[in-house]
Amino acid sequence: MFSNKESFQKVFLKKLEMTYGKSFKESTVQDQYHTLGNMVREYISSDWIATNEAQRSNHSKQVYYLSIEFLLGRLLGQNLLNLGIKEVVEEGLKDLNISLEEIEEIEADAGLGNGGLGRLAACFLDSLASLNLPGHGCGIRYKHGLFDQKIVDGFQVELPEQWLRHGNSWEVRKVDQSIEVNFWGDVEYYSDNGKLAFRHINGESILAVPYDIPVVGYDTTTVNTLRLWNAEPASFPVHKDVMQYKRETEAVSEFLYPDDTHEDGKILRLKQQYFLVSASLQSIVRSHRIVYGTLANLHEKVAIHINDTHPVLAIPELMRILLDEEKLSWDDAWHITTQTISYTNHTTLSEALEKWPIHLFKPLLPRIYMIVEEINQRFCEELWKRYPYQWKRIEDMAIIAHDMVKMAHLAIVGSHKVNGVAKIHTDILKKREMKNFFDFYPQKFINKTNGITHRRWLLKANPELSILLNETIGDEWVKNPYALKQLESYAQDKNFKDQLKKVKQQRKDILSEVIKKQTGIEINPQSIFDVQVKRLHAYKRQLLNVLHIMYLYNRLKEDSNFKIVPRTFIFGAKASPGYYYAKKVIKLINSVADVVNSDPVTSPFLKVVFLENYRVSLAEDVFTAADVSEQISTASKEASGTGNMKFMMNGALTVGTMDGANVEIAEVVGENNMFIFGLSSEEVLHYQQNGGYRSFDYYHHDQRIKKVLEQLTNGFFKNTYDLFEPIYDSLLMQNDEYYVLRDFASYVQAQEKVNQAYGDKDKWFEMSALNIAQSGYFSSDRTISEYAKEIWEINSSKQILSY
């Protein structure tokens, strides 16, 4: 049906009529989108079945990537590209006077994630399939993804997201493969042929119904599966209020928790975590039994990866299955479990490390709690053998301590590999945050620097640049991102750089239109597009960016000789609904925008735009149009970042601290091809350990800072009164935890260098080209190849790229 445009059109029109009972003329774009989506999914299905069968019959080892978040964005455009049928569809639709782009844009983002962690999971799925690896995702089918953000009067307002309102063409409900997950109840002790055995009884059962989404690789017949679990009533209990049971059950897959780093102590969240884990594990084990008839070889044929600690109950859940159902001994079960499971750590922020109070955990998951206690008991005995009488060390390392279950400790003890997500992050884990564990298990800790799929963030998001690359170095880079290196030899080529500049301008024109449409603001498409898009968080320091803008505004007002290249500062960020400080910063950005944009003196040089509802589909238009990438977290706080990689791949230059993957960007592209500033992570750690930082000193000794901070509270912003006092206080009264004032001068300097560098376009686009050329390292194909080899020990039927 996709072999030529005529046959495509025929099937498309027929299907449209049959599905909607309307003529083509009467159909809406929504109808057309779903018709096309369903056609594509049906087209995929034979390869999907074949992949499943081949993976079963080859007895190939399977990987399951468990993640509480999958931030997929839209699927149609990427699927068409990966399947190689985009052109046929585009041509076919054009004859019918339909634009494919318009159809693509009606698709709701699958926004089942908060930010980097969820997007990483989505990028990994694309790389797994594209590298022909048997790797599947397991997640939750939240009815409402991350909230929709509206900006009203400069404030964030949250609305429930409704991605399933018009249905979802990509998913297949498989009710026959449902699984029961049990909560509450008791543990029964009984004798199993004279052996003490346990089982979970009197539980309240929730039905986990799988919805499978095919994951299509690029130019391959591999189609993996993303299995999302939906929570539904199992059988209605007679003893309980039926409506209440239904509500409580469905609540489990109703909302994604909109909290980015802080752990929320809600019992519903723990329920979600166990729901994901138990349904996934039971289903994995069931498939394994069908093929092998035993679980004794599970660790040889299955790898289970947990994305952060949210799915860490996979460890006790697998133990439960092996002990209570498979009747294995503790030692055998433990061997299989630890050899099966591996864990990625995503943060060293202590407030983000998950802990659960026993009084919540134990009644909700009685048998799982018992197993965690046993794991803890045995682990502490091992510690005692190695560190006799070192009470403090053992207490610090224990899984259960002070009436809390420490999820990261459970993850480390129960996995065979623990990885950080960038070199500096892994170093900090080893040397500081998890030092005790590293000393105890040195061989477990490894680094796997994050990556992004270049097929979405370059090939799909930036067709203009992709075409230029194909014309310049050929299209090998699509399959082998390291081939982008060939661009190095064009960095001095005047003609190439002119074209690169033209492409960037095209992308800037497109974003300018998006901005005009969304905000009404007219920006100068020739100005420097300086972009900070990411979750709003104190450690990411959007505030530093804003204070710099206020400083530029003041300079432009005070000094008529002060000139800058016109710049548009673009922000996009959601704040967690309960994160008071972050919401203040959003309001501040919008207040600064109001003043700056409406001032005739400054507005030719300075514009500030806050784009509402930052999400994957919007991100595609933003990264591709950026000249400057703001990666300005307090050193040591950003584990990796992946936004930094998307910018680089699209030729933006980084203004950044030596934090997360910025360090490796500097390594591959050279410090002279970016703008590095600020404290190093060692300097930050030194302040934290020894004190000695006084933010007041920077306030008193730097007039620029003084003026800007006074403007936060002196009525400079109309109708705001004491609105920004909490920000002022955080910087001065609370001694500026994230060293914003400390890094201010250094940041201003880096920005002055940006200003100068942009004046020399030839040099600028040389640097831009070099950034693109070196970005292949940050493809998730590289990351996934490393995971496959060093953690999962799986093979590809395709040659894995060696870098």
Ligand SMILES: *Cc1c(COP(=O)(O)O)cnc(C)c1O
């Ligand atoms: C890449 C991405 C992120 C992560 O951005 P960071 O700058 O690494 O924090 C968050 N949200 C969306 C929509 C993304 O595409």
